[in-house]
Amino acid sequence: MLVYLAKRGAARLSLLFGAGVVIFLLTRPxxxxxxxxxxxxxxxxxxxxxxxxxxxxDVAILTQFAEWTMSLLGGDFGRSAAADASTLTLIRxxxxxxxxxxxxxxxxxxxxxxxxxxxxAARPGRALDRASRVLVFVTQAMPMAGxxxxxxxxxxxxxxxxxxxGHVDPTTQPVRALAHLLLPAGALAIGLLPMLLCAIxxxxxxxxxxxxxxxxxxSGVSPRRLIWGRTLRLTLAAALVPIASLAGQxxxxxxxxxxxxxxxxxxxxxxxSLDARDYGLLRGLALASVMTMVATALxxxxxxxxxxxxxxxxx
Amino acid sequence: xxxxxxxxxxxxxxAPRRLRRLWHFLRRSFGTILALVFLSSLLAAAxxxxxxxxxxxxxxxxxxxLPWLAAFLPxxxxxxxxxxxVLRAASPTLGVSVxxxxxxLLLGAPIGMMAGARVLAWIGRxxxxxxxxxxxxxxxxxxxxxxxALDALExxxxxxxxxxxxSLSMVLALLLAPRIARIASKEMHxxxxxxxxxxxxxxxxxxxxxAMHGWLRRCPGPLVAGTMGLVGAAMLLETSLSFLGFGMPxxxxxxxxLLAAGVRPMLAAQWLPVVAPATLLMLTLFAVxxxxxxxxxxxxxxxxx
Numbered sequence: 156m157l158v159y160l161a162k163r164g165a166a167r168l169s170l171l172f173g174a175g176v177v178i179f180l181l182t183r184p185x186x187x188x189x190x191x192x193x194x195x196x197x198x199x200x201x202x203x204x205x206x207x208x209x210x211x212x213d214v215a216i217l218t219q220f221a222e223w224t225m226s227l228l229g230g231d232f233g234r235s236a237a238a239d240a241s242t243l244t245l246i247r248x249x250x251x252x253x254x255x256x257x258x259x260x261x262x263x264x265x266x267x268x269x270x271x272x273x274x275x276a277a278r279p280g281r282a283l284d285r286a287s288r289v290l291v292f293v294t295q296a297m298p299m300a301g302x303x304x305x306x307x308x309x310x311x312x313x314x315x316x317x318x319x320x321g322h323v324d325p326t327t328q329p330v331r332a333l334a335h336l337l338l339p340a341g342a343l344a345i346g347l348l349p350m351l352l353c354a355i356x357x358x359x360x361x362x363x364x365x366x367x368x369x370x371x372x373x374s375g376v377s378p379r380r381l382i383w384g385r386t387l388r389l390t391l392a393a394a395l396v397p398i399a400s401l402a403g404q405x406x407x408x409x410x411x412x413x414x415x416x417x418x419x420x421x422x423x424x425x426x427x428s429l430d431a432r433d434y435g436l437l438r439g440l441a442l443a444s445v446m447t448m449v450a451t452a453l454x455x456x457x458x459x460x461x462x463x464x465x466x467x468x469x470x
Numbered sequence: 471x472x473x474x475x476x477x478x479x480x481x482x483x484x485a486p487r488r489l490r491r492l493w494h495f496l497r498r499s500f501g502t503i504l505a506l507v508f509l510s511s512l513l514a515a516a517x518x519x520x521x522x523x524x525x526x527x528x529x530x531x532x533x534x535x536l537p538w539l540a541a542f543l544p545x546x547x548x549x550x551x552x553x554x555x556v557l558r559a560a561s562p563t564l565g566v567s568v569x570x571x572x573x574x575l576l577l578g579a580p581i582g583m584m585a586g587a588r589v590l591a592w593i594g595r596x597x598x599x600x601x602x603x604x605x606x607x608x609x610x611x612x613x614x615x616x617x618x619a620l621d622a623l624e625x626x627x628x629x630x631x632x633x634x635x636x637s638l639s640m641v642l643a644l645l646l647a648p649r650i651a652r653i654a655s656k657e658m659h660x661x662x663x664x665x666x667x668x669x670x671x672x673x674x675x676x677x678x679x680x681a682m683h684g685w686l687r688r689c690p691g692p693l694v695a696g697t698m699g700l701v702g703a704a705m706l707l708e709t710s711l712s713f714l715g716f717g718m719p720x721x722x723x724x725x726x727x728l729l730a731a732g733v734r735p736m737l738a739a740q741w742l743p744v745v746a747p748a749t750l751l752m753l754t755l756f757a758v759x760x761x762x763x764x765x766x767x768x769x770x771x772x773x774x775x
Contacts, residue, residue, distance in 0.1 A: 173603035181619045292763075296755035298706050300713040300729055301748035308736050308744055319737075407610035411710055415733075425611065426714060429618055437615065444611045 156460055163456040167449045174445040175227075178438060179220055185434035232439035237431040242439030246421060252322050253420035256412065257405050259336045260343030264351050267344075272355030273390065276363060277382055287352060295349040299408050303342040303415040310338060320416035339416040346408045350401055358394035362386045392463035399455030402448045502764040505757035512754060516560035525557070526550050549742060556746045559723035560754070563708060566639045566718070570704035573643025575697045578650030583689060585651065586658025587681040598655060601648040609645055610710055616641045617716045634719035642707055646700045653696045657688045691769030698762035702755050709751060725751045 226233070232242040275287040311319035318335050325332035362368065363386065372381060410422035421440070428436040496503070518524050529544055544550055581601060584594025604612065620637055661667060661684030670680050711717030712726025720727065725747040732743030 170603060170606045173600070174606045177603055177607075178615070181615050185619065185622050292756070292759065296702070296752050296759055298709045298748070298751055298755070300710055300726065301744075301751055304729060304733065304736065304744045305748050308741055312736065312739050313741070403605075403608040406608035407710070410610050410614075411713070414714060425614065429614060429716065434618075434622075437618070441607070441611055441615050444608050445606055448606060448608065 159460055160457065164453060167453050167456075171445060171449045175224070175442060176220075178441045178445070179223060182434055182438040182441075183216065183219065186438065227442070232443065233435045235428070235433050235436035235439075237428075237433040237436070242436055242443070245424060245436065246440070246443060249419060249421045249424050252418050253409050253413070253422060255325065255332075255336060256339055256343060256409055256418060256420060259340030260347060260405070260408070260412075263340055263344035264347040268348060268352040268355050272352050273359050273382055273387065276356050276359030276390075277378075277386075279360065287356060291349045291352050294345055297345055299342065299346045299411045300415065302345050303339070303412050306338050306342050307415065320418065322418045322420075339412045339418060342412050342415070343405070343408045347401055347404060350404065351398065354394040354397035354401075355390060358390040358392075358397075359386055361393050362389035365389060388462055392459050395455045395459045395462070396452075399451045402451040406444050406447070499764065501760050505760040505764075508753065508757045509761070512557075512560055512750075513564070515557050516564070518557075521557045522550060522554035525554050552742050552746055555723055555728060556725070556750055559725050559728050559747065560750070562635060562718060562722050563705060563724045563726075563751075564754070566635050566642070566708050566724075567701050567704040569636075569639035570642035570646060570708070571697050571700040573639060574646035574650050574700055574704075575693065577643060578647035579654050579689075579693055581647070582651030582654025582656075583658055583685060586655035586661075587685075588662070589677045589681055594655070598648075598651050601651050604645060605648045609707060613641055613645055613707060613711055614714070614716055616644070617711065634722065638708065638711070638717055639704075642704045645707065646703060649700065649703075650693065650696055653692050654689060657692055658684060661685070661688045692766075695762060695766035695769050698758070698765050702758045702762065705751070705755060705758070 230243070232246075234241050235245055238245060271283065271287050271290070275284040278284060307319055310317045317338050320339075321335060323332040323335045325336075368381065368385060368389075371385060372378075376385075406422070409420060410425055412418070413420045413422035414426055425437070425440050428434075428440060515521065515524075525544075526547075529550065544553065578601065581594055581597045584590035585598040587594070617638070620641070658681075664684070664687075667680055667684055670683060675683075708717055708724065709726040709729070712724045713730045715727075715730065717726055718724040728747040729744060732747065735743045
């Protein structure tokens with residue numbers, strides 16, 4: 156397990172580093188540094204000077220990158236010039252809204268995808284399997300922005316069943332908060348459904364091919380216990396990596412859904428930082444989003460190792 | 471005996487057999503044909519010089535000839551204007567998406583194939599590593615950052631201007647290239663395990679020749695199908711970016727900008743400005759995905775794998 160985790164962790168962390176370099180290069184022309192090299196320890200400055208003599212070129216870029224990395228390691232994600240606050244403070248303020256949205260969307264998508272995917276995989280080619288394919292095909296063709304707007308139009312403006320947007324604190328008014336959350340979470344769930352359903356169905360299909368399930372079936376375990384007890388575990392193990400890769404979809408979706416339903420979450424913070432040309436904030440947000448994705452992927456790896464013993468022992 | 475003769479007769483007669491084959495083909499590929507018809511009529515309508523004039527003439531003429539249809543046809547100028555705007559937005563959206571998918575193919579296929587081939591892996595692997603970094607981002611976050619960086623570059627150099635649609639399709643191509651590279655390198659890896667390549671190797675063929683054989687047999691089909699699938703993905707991304715105001719330039723109509731412009735009328739319970747682009751976008755995505763699926767099935771590599 157440790158070897159497995161170390162391997163996966165090294166791969167994911169190198170990706171994080173690469174993404175950090177990309178973010179740095181993209182946002183460097185946008186951000187003016189006050190005094191490059193002023194806050195760096197002497198040892199690193201010496202290293203940079205050495206590299207300069209090796210490369211014989213402009214190394215201001217290296218100084219800036221080292222400075223940025225050092226401040227990141229110290230837990231400083233930069234400041235927002237417009238809001239005059241640190242990026243982390245702003246994210247912490249906005250995070251609950253986004254977390255509620257994502258939790259709601261994921262829960263709604265799972266309520267549909269889990270039973271449909273498991274049962275469809277149990278009887279391939281039958282009606283439910285074909286229906287699940289149609290469902291994937293239809294939801295795949297639904298753009299998140301369009302779905303959000305149409306949901307809002309139908310349920311909030313024409314039928315007036317649900318509020319059109321805004322956020323309510325669920326700790327004080329749980330019922331109203333739920334009503335406010337339902338439409339945005341539904342829109343997000345439709346965006347997540349195709350990939351989630353495919354992951355669960357394919358995972359369950361792969362689990363059905365396992366030999367020890369045949370043994371269990373032959374020894375008289377009832378089909379229901381077979382599906383919900385044994386296949387589910389294997390399915391989750393196989394589907395966890397694709398599900399963890401949904402994190403990118405969730406964050407992209409959160410940006411759109413929060414824009415439509417006027418939710419003050421992290422996704423809205425991204426748009427606000429772009430509108431205010433607050434590039435320091437944008438840089439911190441981009442890095443935080445990549446870190447979230449890497450962390451989710453790592454969590455998926457860990458859970459997969461815990462659920463499927465063969466992965467632990469294989470490496 | 472009698473039955474057998476009849477069967478032989480009908481089997482020998484080519485005309486019914488051909489008809490039956492045609493019928494089977496039509497039934498199997500009904501969705502594909504429908505998708506093709508939809509896409510081509512959409513393109514024709516989008517490329518018409520005066521969509522507004524065309525639509526109003528069409529509506530007026532049809533209701534004159536077929537009066538019972540008149541109640542269902544739009545007649546007031548605002549509705550016609552919305553519909554013509556939506557039609558006019560089809561060609562920029564489709565153009566950018568197709569260009570983005572083609573760009574992803576041009577960028578991703580060589581990298582993936584080099585990474586999967588034994589000879590060029592030393593160039594391909596690092597390049598594919600760079601592409602996987604793109605996949606570490608939430609797609610929309612990276613797209614927004616790149617678009618803003620390009621924008622700032624433009625404002626810093628006064629003489630230089632990034633053309634909106636072109637730079638947008640380049641950004642989308644970069645975002646989608648990893649998927650193509652993954653398909654290409656996977657096909658190359660699988661090709662390596664094929665018996666006829668082992669035979670070639672045993673005969674002493676060069677690594678380049680083996681790679682070419684593997685490539686010729688496996689790659690083109692999945693790559694074409696994958697690229698078709700990316701057209702839909704590019705359309706989704708383009709709509710999201712344009713909806714947020716960071717995609718197509720404001721003066722170029724696209725379904726994303728039209729959706730954004732439809733929010734205000736929607737709040738006043740005017741549903742057409744939102745529903746029309748959303749519906750057309752969904753139908754187009756549906757058609758494109760159907761085509762991609764059909765292509766994938768048709769170009770699938772049969773045999774060993």
